[in-house]
Amino acid sequence: MAGVGHKSHGKSHDMGLHAEQLAGRTQQRFFSAAEEENFTYPWAYEVDFDKTAEFDAEEMDSSAINLKIRELMQSGHGTITVKNPRAKHGVGVGILNRLNLKFEGSLGYFGCGLVDGPNIHISGRVGWSCAENMMAGKVVIDKNAGSTFGAAIRGGDLVCRGDVGSRTGIDQKGGTIIVGGRTGAFSGFMMQRGRMIICGDASKNLGDSMYDGTIYVGGQVEDLGVDCVPGEMNDTELKWLKTKLGMYGIEPACGIENLKKFVSGKQLWNYDNLEPAEKKLVL
Template identity: 65%
Template sequence: MAEIARGEIDAQELRARDLGLHDERLKGRSIQKFFDIDLDAPSHGFALPNAFDVDFNKRAEIEASNMPAQQVNLRVRELMADGYGTIVIKNPGAKHSIAVGILNRLNLIIEGSLGYFGCGLLDGPNVRISGRVGWSCAENMMSGTVFIEKNAGSQFGAAIRGGDLVCKGNVGSRTGIDMKGGTIIVGGDTGAFTGFMMQRGRMVICRNAGKNLGDSMYDGTIYIGGEPASLGVDAVWGEMTDFDRAWLARKLKMYDLLPKGGVDHFRKIVGGKQLWNYDNLEPTEKKLVL
């Protein structure tokens, strides 16, 4: 029985490696309780202790054309406190910092475009935006989904830690900078330094990328269907596996972004790991890496 159990563990480790998952051991690190794990709770567990109990069938609308961003965000919280689980923000007028800091289950529909820092610090909501978004959309997102119908600005998904962040159109430079987890999907092109200092997670670029793709990436995986202008420091081509292709096909199909020809043309970029021990390299070796 011990041999069988060990064989199952080995198989799981191999599968995790093929999927590009990190195998860092967390032994000895402190664990802090952030979530209510009472499965009998109205939130069905794994929700923040102060989360509102909302009903997705209960719908409300906010006419934001003449409201400042702070008032819009306050109104969203008031409606969640009243149990509204579906909220529509109409005519946001590209205001900055709309729909930030929502730590709750919520179906949020934004009819229009957002300015800078929209949907930042999210943990739980599902957001759909019919227009465009400015710089740093979904910065530090923890969980949930954000789906943008049009284009996005630079630093899209900066320091994202979880959830799915999807843009059907093109995005600017430094997409996924300092990415620590989750998934970023770009239906069009992305700008220079995409994936800069990436640490964890997966990024999918359906078309082309600008210069220095994956520059200084520590870990994680980038999939690209087109061509990068160039790869960045310590970014190297990886080998596509059946697991990669299956994951890509499933994920892109979820958001209606699966190419007609499938995903066989996608390629994989990973960290070369030459910078992991950069301080220990000799001067001549540092020149070779850079």
């Protein structure tokens, strides 16, 4: 990464992403709507996306479903369909491989967590903490999602076409979370990096205690959390938003150009150094 730490006029600079003060190794953020750059593990299975398989999970428990997915990957299947998952918990987790995976039905809590690389489509709903600690790839849910959607996500695209519960993107560290409908209270809580796009309304305490990152909202915001403030949209962001939402055929009712932007006010960055009276003002 030549030039890291030096002044540049790239897209990330245009979007004001180089004002942060980070200790240790410089960590710059670069925008690519498609995010096609994916790393693979040296021990990952060699799969062929044209080699397809499907199985019925109605009578299987979560462990058996996950084991079956791995067995099919090991045999080279790159496109796998799981029928009747019946909202079982902890399904589709820990997949560190390129894979096209489809669930025909709903998943329970902690579905598709700890994944790095697969493209996953869920035709139903998901419970709490879907795609927790996701590293890379895509997870798309056709219906609604529970609370802590995308907790601590680090990369990739996590998309829910419906509504989601509270604390969406809690401790988000990267990647993009897209919600086609509404989100609950404390969405973006302690957000550190990444982007969140809420096409509908946002409930109380949006972006509470967020350290960095960006939240876009198309509907009404009930109120902002501590240290979350309105930001100004620029042309580079608008272009990125159109490209990213266009990938999934999603558009807020207000129009992409009318999305509202929210960022960190950065008043909590040096919280320990504030005087007691100043801390009261911040909180």
